Amino acid sequence: TFTAQLNATALDVKSDVNALQKIQEMGGLELVMPGAFAESGDCDSEAYDGRTVVDFPLTGVSVTLPSLAGDFNAMTFSEQIPGPTLRVTQGDVVRMTLTVPEGEATPHGNDMHASQVTAVPTFGAVQPGTSKTYCYIAEVPGVYKYHCSGVNVAAMDQHVLQGMYGIAIVDPIDGYSKLMVEKTAVNANGDVTRDRQFYSADAIEWQLQYNQLYLTDGNYDQTKMFGHQHTLTTVNGQALGYLPNEIHNLLNNGDLNKNIFFIQPYNSMDLHQQQSQLLFSPVGVHNRIFIENHGN
Numbered sequence: 001t002f003t004a005q006l007n008a009t010a011l012d013v014k015s016d017v018n019a020l021q022k023i024q025e026m027g028g029l030e031l032v033m034p035g036a037f038a039e040s041g042d043c044d045s046e047a048y049d050g051r052t053v054v055d056f057p058l059t060g061v062s063v064t065l066p067s068l069a070g071d072f073n074a075m076t077f078s079e080q081i082p083g084p085t086l087r088v089t090q091g092d093v094v095r096m097t098l099t100v101p102e103g104e105a106t107p108h109g110n111d112m113h114a115s116q117v118t119a120v121p122t123f124g125a126v127q128p129g130t131s132k133t134y135c136y137i138a139e140v141p142g143v144y145k146y147h148c149s150g151v152n153v154a155a156m157d158q159h160v161l162q163g164m165y166g167i168a169i170v171d172p173i174d175g176y177s178k179l180m181v182e183k184t185a186v187n188a189n190g191d192v193t194r195d196r197q198f199y200s201a202d203a204i205e206w207q208l209q210y211n212q213l214y215l216t217d218g219n220y221d222q223t224k225m226f227g228h229q230h231t232l233t234t235v236n237g238q239a240l241g242y243l244p245n246e247i248h249n250l251l252n253n254g255d256l257n258k259n260i261f262f263i264q265p266y267n268s269m270d271l272h273q274q275q276s277q278l279l280f281s282p283v284g285v286h287n288r289i290f291i292e293n294h295g296n
Helices: 019-025 155-162 222-226 246-255
Strands: 003-006 008-013 037-039 053-065 072-077 086-089 093-100 130-137 144-147 165-171 178-186 190-198 204-213 234-235 241-244 261-266 287-293
Touching: 053 086, 086 093, 144 155, 144 287, 155 204, 155 222, 155 234, 165 204
Parallel strands: 053 093, 086 165, 204 287
Antiparallel strands: 003 008, 037 130, 053 072, 093 130, 144 165, 178 190, 204 234, 241 261
């Protein structure tokens, strides 16, 4: 089911049996990916003049990480899943450098998923022991995915689904808007009136990044992926499950073993990257949530 809107004509394919014919008569549909990052030539381009340049270094490296299904052999950006978040302001220049250490088993690549450039050759494979720098201008505010392009696109599914993904947040150049919440209230005369409340653009911010793991003996299994037989569904790199959170046990009970169970990713004191906190927000506070579905 999808809805196409062309020339101010909305067509619901589910309810309108003639929708596909109408779409064809109007010239068909064109899939347009969001071109958030504009090509700006080489990294010494004059297009940088007057713009803020944001450096974003990454390493492409394989490590072993824990999961609820046991240890798995992960491919990562900078040894973490998801990779570091790139955050810039609309109009900034992104200068991203990918380094693949000597001894890494395979080349890696990088692809700004919403860039106005082609994956190959722009985001070609970076060989072990070498680096490559990519430069472009962040033109459109929003939340976007960056990921490993594999070895010149080949094996891209393996690299991404083993952990080589992250998000890029482009903040609007004029800032975020205030939040208006419309409610109703009863005044002194007993009349029900509209009650509009405005909240500052300042907000508590959350990042939620979804993906799936397809594993056999801790390794990526392409057959499972094509068969939609996922091993785990993850949020911010970890599967949800009822597990003790050692930090909260220690803070609330003074004892790591006095378990507080709730649905959270795996938490242990020695795995700092996996530490998570409760999604807690006070009443009456503006919240801003950045969500990306990396692989499904």
